[in-house]
Amino acid sequence: MPCFAFARYPSDPNNVRRVVLAVSFLSAVGCTGVFARPPGVPLSLGDHGTGKLLTGTTLPPDGLGYSVPAAWRGRSALYTTGQIQLALTRSFANVDRLFPGSLAPLGDIARKGGGPAAGHGSHRSGRDVDIFFYALDAGGLPLPHFEAMLKFGATGKAVAWSPAFGRKPPKLPIPAATFDVPRTWALVRALLTDPAAQVQWIFIQRDLAGLVVNQAKKEGEQPDLVAQAEELLRQPGDSAPHDDHLHVRFYCDPGQRSLGCVDRGPQRWLKKYWKYLPERQGVTPPVDLIVVVDALVVSSAPN
Ligand SMILES: [Zn+2]
Numbered sequence: 001m002p003c004f005a006f007a008r009y010p011s012d013p014n015n016v017r018r019v020v021l022a023v024s025f026l027s028a029v030g031c032t033g034v035f036a037r038p039p040g041v042p043l044s045l046g047d048h049g050t051g052k053l054l055t056g057t058t059l060p061p062d063g064l065g066y067s068v069p070a071a072w073r074g075r076s077a078l079y080t081t082g083q084i085q086l087a088l089t090r091s092f093a094n095v096d097r098l099f100p101g102s103l104a105p106l107g108d109i110a111r112k113g114g115g116p117a118a119g120h121g122s123h124r125s126g127r128d129v130d131i132f133f134y135a136l137d138a139g140g141l142p143l144p145h146f147e148a149m150l151k152f153g154a155t156g157k158a159v160a161w162s163p164a165f166g167r168k169p170p171k172l173p174i175p176a177a178t179f180d181v182p183r184t185w186a187l188v189r190a191l192l193t194d195p196a197a198q199v200q201w202i203f204i205q206r207d208l209a210g211l212v213v214n215q216a217k218k219e220g221e222q223p224d225l226v227a228q229a230e231e232l233l234r235q236p237g238d239s240a241p242h243d244d245h246l247h248v249r250f251y252c253d254p255g256q257r258s259l260g261c262v263d264r265g266p267q268r269w270l271k272k273y274w275k276y277l278p279e280r281q282g283v284t285p286p287v288d289l290i291v292v293v294d295a296l297v298v299s300s301a302p303n
Helices: 013-029 082-098 181-193 206-218 223-232 254-259 289-295
Strands: 043-045 052-054 128-132 149-152 158-162 199-203 245-250
Touching: 043 254, 082 181, 181 199, 181 206, 181 223, 181 245, 199 223, 206 223
Parallel strands: none
Antiparallel strands: 043 052, 128 245, 149 158, 199 245
């Protein structure tokens, strides 16, 4: 495999000896790890809590079926990999197809280059995505986005504001909002079934997770998909309960593991029992790729 990494280094005379030695070594053993990465291809490097994101792509703040609320727009934290960008945008577009005009409130993914992200313990390698909850008003109509997230109680009623990192809660009464269970299941379903990237976890408070899984059962979903949702919709034990947003964590792209991408926790689903259930059938295919490509403005930025 060709080595591209050194093409990025300037020919600084101080580094010449080091580069020559390294090239000699790599010629002898062949290129491995990050050095084998084709130039410009986003690479999720390391794990969610300590990693980085090399040459990530960034989502536009508005797209088909999603929008970044104002308080999060200035954070420049929408960088990820191409596969995850595709899975996200296609999932949002799928929900829009089922609930026309629906806008998922998209929060932080990773900042340019990844690494430490203000207000987050993870979100470092471009594979963690915050999506705030869809909400309905008292009449059952979708609510617009607010300047803060809403926390929802066990029965799905809004109970408090949850402002963006470094911001104060709005001086407004808590709206009579309800956690929109059918739309949330539509999004979770789209994410779990999208072939572009595999979901490792969707962190969410356990009662809200229960509402979403019940919705899947009510809709008569395939048993393996319900089992998968039951397993992956999880209240984390070591951080906030996630009663104000979905936190989606994607696995490394399989082709990036040998380049330095690291998954923590369960590796794939090989030991999960839904793997052995009858294969699911009749899963709605993702919306036509052309529709998504039309809606995408992908930009690639150097690290
Ligand atoms: Zn989160």
